[in-house]
Amino acid sequence: MNDPGRPANHRLLAWGLTLACALAVSIPVARKDASLAVAEAIVYAVEQRGIPIVVPADATEGEQRAAATLGRMLARAAGRGEQDFPILVERGARPWRAIWIGETRRGRAHRKTRDKPPFDSSVAWVSQSGSLFLFGEHRGAGEAAVSWFLEEQLGAQWFMPGPLGEHVQSRAQLAIERGRKEYRPGFLDRSLGLSGDAESAAWYGRNRLGARLEHGHALNEIFQPEDFRRIPAMAPLRNGQRYIPAPKTYNWQPDLLQPETIRHAVEAANRAFDQDPGRLSFSLSVNDSERYDESPATMNAVSPPRYFRHRPDYSNLVFGFTNAVAREVARRHPDRWLPAYAYYWCENSPSSAVEPNVVPFLTADRSQWSHPEFAAEDRALVERWCRSGARIVGAYDYFYGAPHFAPRPTLYAVRESIPFLHRAGVRAYYAETYSNWALDGPKAWLAAQLLWDPQRSPEALLDLYFREFWREAAEPMREFFAVAERTWKEQPGPPLWLRFYQDENQSWIYPSSRREELRTCVREAARRATDERVRARVALVEAGFSVTEAFWSFAAAREEASRAAEGTGDPAEVLSAWRRYRLARDEFTGRFAEVRRSHPLALADQKLEIYLRNQPDSRLARALVRTPNGRELLQRDGYLSWGSLGATAREVAAVLENGRERLVDPEWKELQPRVQKDWSVRDWTAPGAVWMGSGEIWEGRKLEWSIREGGGRRLRMSGCRTEGIGQWVAANPGDLFVATAKVRARTSPGTATFLILSFLDESGKHTNLGMVDRLPPGREVQETSLCVIARAPPGARHAGVAVRALNQINDDFAEFEQVSLRRLDSR
Numbered sequence: 001m002n003d004p005g006r007p008a009n010h011r012l013l014a015w016g017l018t019l020a021c022a023l024a025v026s027i028p029v030a031r032k033d034a035s036l037a038v039a040e041a042i043v044y045a046v047e048q049r050g051i052p053i054v055v056p057a058d059a060t061e062g063e064q065r066a067a068a069t070l071g072r073m074l075a076r077a078a079g080r081g082e083q084d085f086p087i088l089v090e091r092g093a094r095p096w097r098a099i100w101i102g103e104t105r106r107g108r109a110h111r112k113t114r115d116k117p118p119f120d121s122s123v124a125w126v127s128q129s130g131s132l133f134l135f136g137e138h139r140g141a142g143e144a145a146v147s148w149f150l151e152e153q154l155g156a157q158w159f160m161p162g163p164l165g166e167h168v169q170s171r172a173q174l175a176i177e178r179g180r181k182e183y184r185p186g187f188l189d190r191s192l193g194l195s196g197d198a199e200s201a202a203w204y205g206r207n208r209l210g211a212r213l214e215h216g217h218a219l220n221e222i223f224q225p226e227d228f229r230r231i232p233a234m235a236p237l238r239n240g241q242r243y244i245p246a247p248k249t250y251n252w253q254p255d256l257l258q259p260e261t262i263r264h265a266v267e268a269a270n271r272a273f274d275q276d277p278g279r280l281s282f283s284l285s286v287n288d289s290e291r292y293d294e295s296p297a298t299m300n301a302v303s304p305p306r307y308f309r310h311r312p313d314y315s316n317l318v319f320g321f322t323n324a325v326a327r328e329v330a331r332r333h334p335d336r337w338l339p340a341y342a343y344y345w346c347e348n349s350p351s352s353a354v355e356p357n358v359v360p361f362l363t364a365d366r367s368q369w370s371h372p373e374f375a376a377e378d379r380a381l382v383e384r385w386c387r388s389g390a391r392i393v394g395a396y397d398y399f400y401g402a403p404h405f406a407p408r409p410t411l412y413a414v415r416e417s418i419p420f421l422h423r424a425g426v427r428a429y430y431a432e433t434y435s436n437w438a439l440d441g442p443k444a445w446l447a448a449q450l451l452w453d454p455q456r457s458p459e460a461l462l463d464l465y466f467r468e469f470w471r472e473a474a475e476p477m478r479e480f481f482a483v484a485e486r487t488w489k490e491q492p493g494p495p496l497w498l499r500f501y502q503d504e505n506q507s508w509i510y511p512s513s514r515r516e517e518l519r520t521c522v523r524e525a526a527r528r529a530t531d532e533r534v535r536a537r538v539a540l541v542e543a544g545f546s547v548t549e550a551f552w553s554f555a556a557a558r559e560e561a562s563r564a565a566e567g568t569g570d571p572a573e574v575l576s577a578w579r580r581y582r583l584a585r586d587e588f589t590g591r592f593a594e595v596r597r598s599h600p601l602a603l604a605d606q607k608l609e610i611y612l613r614n615q616p617d618s619r620l621a622r623a624l625v626r627t628p629n630g631r632e633l634l635q636r637d638g639y640l641s642w643g644s645l646g647a648t649a650r651e652v653a654a655v656l657e658n659g660r661e662r663l664v665d666p667e668w669k670e671l672q673p674r675v676q677k678d679w680s681v682r683d684w685t686a687p688g689a690v691w692m693g694s695g696e697i698w699e700g701r702k703l704e705w706s707i708r709e710g711g712g713r714r715l716r717m718s719g720c721r722t723e724g725i726g727q728w729v730a731a732n733p734g735d736l737f738v739a740t741a742k743v744r745a746r747t748s749p750g751t752a753t754f755l756i757l758s759f760l761d762e763s764g765k766h767t768n769l770g771m772v773d774r775l776p777p778g779r780e781v782q783e784t785s786l787c788v789i790a791r792a793p794p795g796a797r798h799a800g801v802a803v804r805a806l807n808q809i810n811d812d813f814a815e816f817e818q819v820s821l822r823r824l825d826s827r
Contacts, residue, residue, distance in 0.1 A: 031244070041132040043099070045075065050074060050084030051132075052098040057090050063102040065205055070150065072135075077154045097130040101140030114138070116335060117280050118212035122184040125149050127176040144208035148183060148452075159445050159469045160437045161199035161601055162415040164536055165467045186324055189213050189394065189428035190451040192444055195604050207448035207616070213394070213428055215339035215361055217490065218283040219251040219741045223261075223267045228254075231397035234261045236293035239687040250586030253286055255293040256303060256321035259628040265321075266328040268475060277764045284322050287702075290696060291682070292317075292345070293534040308348040309497075310699040318346035319354060320765075322683040325824040326355035341392065342385065349381065353389035359428060360385055361394035366417045367410040367488070367498045373493040379420060386425035390549035395421050398498060399443055401434040402604035405551040406506040407484035407613075414447045415458030418565065422454035438544020438602035441481045442469075471534050480541070487514045493748065493809055500750055507779055508749035513672040515552065527789070532807045543595045544602035550584075550591040551611075555567030557584035558616065559776045565619035566784055571630030578620045578640055585612065596747075613775045614754070617644040618738070618789040625653040646791035647736055651824065655738045655789060659822030661814075662729040662737075663801070664690040666820050668714030673705060685725070695723030710816055711721070717805040718813040726802025729821060731759060736824040739801040742785050747813040749777040752806040753814045755786035755822075760798040767793050798821075 035713050040529055044050045055067045071085035072575075078084070088095070090104050095462035100107045110126040110133050120137040123145035125132075134145045137411040144179040152154035155169040191211040194200040228235040228244045232256050232265060245252045254261050269282040293316060301320075321338045325405040329338060339359040342349075347363060354360060357787040358531065362385055379810070386393050397417070421429070429451055435444050442465040466474040491509050493499070500506035522538070529535040561581035566576050589612070595602050621641050623632035634641055634649040641649050665671060671691050674684045683692040684703065695701065700719035708714050717723045731737070739757040773786040792799060801821040805814040 011717045015678050020355040040131055041125040041176040043132065043174040044078045044080070044084065045173040046784065049077065050080065052095050053085055053087045053099045054095070054100050054104060055087060058103065061091070062140060062143040062205055064200060065533050066146040066787060067101050068606065069206055070101070072151050073154065073168050074174070075154050077169060077171050077174070078164065099132045099134065101146060101673040103133055103139050107135055109206040111135065117312055117733065117806050118188050118337070121188040122182050123148050124180060124182040126180045127178050132176055134270055134598065140210055143205040144210060147206045147208055156792055157464070157468065159442065159465060160201055161203035164540070165203065165627040166535065168381070174354045185452045186422050186454040187427055187429050187451045191430045192399070192433040192447060194433055194444070199601070205814050207445065208452050211430070213281045213337055213359055214431070215283045215285060215341070215394070217250060217286050217341070219254060219287045222265055222595040223254050224525065227264060231260050231264070233258045234264060236291070238291070239683060240293070241687070242588045250287040251289045251291050251521045253292045255290060255298065256317055257297050257330045259652045262321060262324045265325045268328045269325065269338065270332050273336050277784060279336070281337040281339055283340070284338045286318060286326060286343060286346065305700040311345050312697050313348050314345040315342070315350045316352070319350040320352070322358055323352070323355045326358045330357050333671055336342070337392065341396065347381070349384040349388055352633055356389060356391040357393055358390050359426065360388070360390055361396045361430065362496065363396040365398045366413045367398070368497070369413050369416055370489040370493040377743040382421060382426065386764040392428055393426050394430065395426045398429040399431040399433040399447065400501070400607045401436050401440055402504050403610070404436065404500070404506060405508050405548050407548065408488060409443055409481045409485050410488055411443055411446060411462070411481065411485055412489065414450065418447060418450040418821055419454045419458070419818055434604045436544060436603045438541045438599070439548065453768070466784070469537065471531060473529045473538055476521045476524035476528065477541070480518055481717050482513060482524070483517045483521065493750065496750070496807065503752070504555055504611050504614060505749045507552050508777060510552070539603050540599050543599040547592050547595050547603055550588040554584040554588040557581040558614070561620060562616035562776050565623045571624055571633050574620060574630065575633050575637065578617070581646070586752050592664050595621060608771050613769050614772045615644060616773060617774060618787040621645060621652045621789065622787050624658055625649060625656065641818065645789045647789060651736055652789060655736050659738050660826050661820060661822050662823050663727055663819070667818065668715070668732060669711055669713065671713065673703070691725055691727050693725035696721040701707070716813060718808060720805050720808045722806050724802045724804035726800055727821070728760070728800040729801035731792045731796050733792050733794050733796050735799070737790055737792065737799050737821060739788045740785055741803050741819040742817050743803070743814060744781065744783040745773065745775055746781050746812050747777055747814070748779070748812050751777065751808050751812045752804070755788055756802050756804065757790050758795040758800045759792055760800065761795045762797045767796055
């Protein structure tokens with residue numbers, strides 16, 4: 001907290017001296033400009049210094065940040081130092097001429113009757129008696145009032161976080177006529193999920209974003225394991241048994257039909273509102289899981305089975321629970337709100353009306369609006385929800401950004417969906433964003449602008465962005481993002497939620513011709529850039545795009561190595577492909593780390609393990625040790641096998657030739673899978689069976705078993721969203737394992753067909769994401785034996801092997817057989 005006798009923001013001016021300066025600058029001067037003669041508040045002029053900025057004595061972080069932003073932007077516009085716009089705390093004597101920010105005592109007289117939260121979203125400025133008052137209808141909107149004023153008066157914009165994103169027009173003077181101006185934004189709740197650094201937080205406030213309603217997956221917070229043990233009826237039935245989840249887990253939903261479950265949620269919401277009278281909302285959103293209760297009562301409630309967007313439709317079940325809770329909470333707290341996600345199995349609008357105090361957030365990846373049929377369906381869905389009875393309807397989108405490395409601007413989704421959502425009646429908005437500012441361009445900024453004023457032309461806003469941010473480099477940079485957007489929109493395949501999310505196959509989106517177009521645009525932008533700030537902005541894109549290029553090279557080298565492992569060519573060529581892939585891998589990880597250090601805003605931070613775990617190294621090592629020449633080459637360059645597999649060439653050969661089988665029933669001869677006639681079956685092996693088979697319930701999902709020659713079984717997966725079968729065995733740190741599985745499959749880009757070897761510690765936690773051997777994508781039918789060799793890490797107590805198929809589309813399929821996990825016995 002600031003010393004009440006000193007300026008805010010640690011500016012080293014004593015209050016008395018500053019007040020004297022403030023009074024001095026208020027002395028009448030010769031005014032040559034006619035506009036100054038009629039001005040009520042002169043912010044600055046050619047013949048006159050600036051103006052003090054006053055914040056409340058108990059200024060919030062947002063009010064302090066707003067004052068600092070105002071002072072800096074006024075100084076830039078006037079071509080002066082920030083000392084001409086000192087920031088003062090409202091204490092003692094008051095300057096009569098000043099800009100008053102937020103909830104100051106002097107500014108309270110200018111406030112009108114406030115609407116009930118969260119409808120109190122307006123901002124205003126008042127020019128009177130030589131002073132200017134900037135404030136919001138609710139206190140948290142003060143920062144929005146300041147940035148709105150700066151944009152209206154000086155064309156200020158914050159296109160991206162940090163000084164590089166700031167823009168303001170130069171003005172010789174700024175004078176505000178007497179009067180009042182107000183604005184009510186189009187959306188009352190406007191939020192984008194960004195990185196948590198200080199610069200992103202400042203950008204968030206300056207772009208007038210602000211969340212009024214709490215929302216998030218919440219049932220795992222409302223229902224604790226001890227609650228289920230105390231009242232078992234609330235716990236979901238899973239495989240015939242009441243399931244008590246472990247602490248801090250979320251892959252479950254409670255039994256939503258039980259009166260005890262409803263009563264418990266009502267008590268939790270009322271308790272939260274009682275403890276915090278200022279609290280506006282309490283989230284009732286389901287957990288991020290499709291593991292619902294399987295009791296006969298629940299299964300009867302969702303019968304006959306219905307699908308929406310290929311998923312089971314549980315909307316009536318979920319919002320029946322939500323409505324029951326909302327009715328009871330409204331008796332005690334009629335002015336509070338209960339946000340609830342219309343998510344995954346409950347995206348569809350329910351057949352019954354929704355209680356007015358429920359705030360449904362409609363989740364959808366609206367980048368799929370590139371498919372006309374999905375866009376039409378989603379628009380109709382939004383309109384149904386806006387007629388559902390809910391007084392406030394929210395929308396939830398996915399604007400990533402990270403974790404993508406291929407450019408994903410998807411500006412079409414922003415400019416088409418946000419204005420439509422507002423016209424339909426949506427008034428709350430959130431999008432997971434995590435911007436890669438070098439690759440996403442104006443996506444987050446455009447979204448923020450449209451959330452504030454959905455009536456503005458998206459095309460005019462983009463013209464403004466390219467004109468003011470890219471200036472002399474505008475033409476090639478506009479083309480850069482246009483090429484990226486066209487490429488994303490034109491990718492083949494049906495609509496798919498979060499396509500290529502954390503998927504290395506995103507490299508397939510951009511063919512070589514489009515990659516060259518992007519390179520040409522960046523080179524031309526660098527050639528045209530003459531202004532220092534524009535050169536720095538182009539350098540940011542160059543840095544981010546250099547990681548994209550390194551990722552593409554890595555993905556190509558890995559695929560080349562994967563295919564080399566299947567050939568019968570010269571061992572030297574196999575070794576060379578392995579080296580190239582490993583070098584490209586190191587260059588990608590090194591380049592990402594360097595760009596994060598030198599240009600942290602270019603790409604959002606993320607863990608790379610998900611992109612690195614697919615390793616064809618084991619098949620490459622297996623291909624080499626098959627021949628004496630290959631084995632000798634691998635022994636000579638032992639760093640390859642030791643660095644990637646933790647094993648020498650001799651150990652690789654030994655585990656492949658002499659490893660002992662650790663799996664029970666590796667041929668699936670004794671396996672008794674459940675018959676897949678019941679659409680609700682997620683787990684298709686019996687509880688407690690050594691083989692665990694399960695998958696997401698998905699329209700068109702099909703599992704077929706056939707008998708191989710020799711008596712073992714073959715499993716065919718098709719139309720599957722997430723499917724797999726695996727087994728765990730005992731392990732000790734240092735054990736060397738080899739997992740193998742025969743597979744025949746067609747796997748499109750974005751479809752994953754793979755073998756995974758994982759390890760658990762004594763508590764049952766994964767030691768890492770596991771090592772994967774994945775089929776490269778293509779339209780041809782591939783047939784091979786997948787292979788993963790790995791040494792159990794410190795702390796390992798269990799080793800697990802599984803075969804999986806994810807995101808199968810069109811005529812994709814995967815046939816697995818002869819899954820094996822062998823261990824090299826050293827004693």
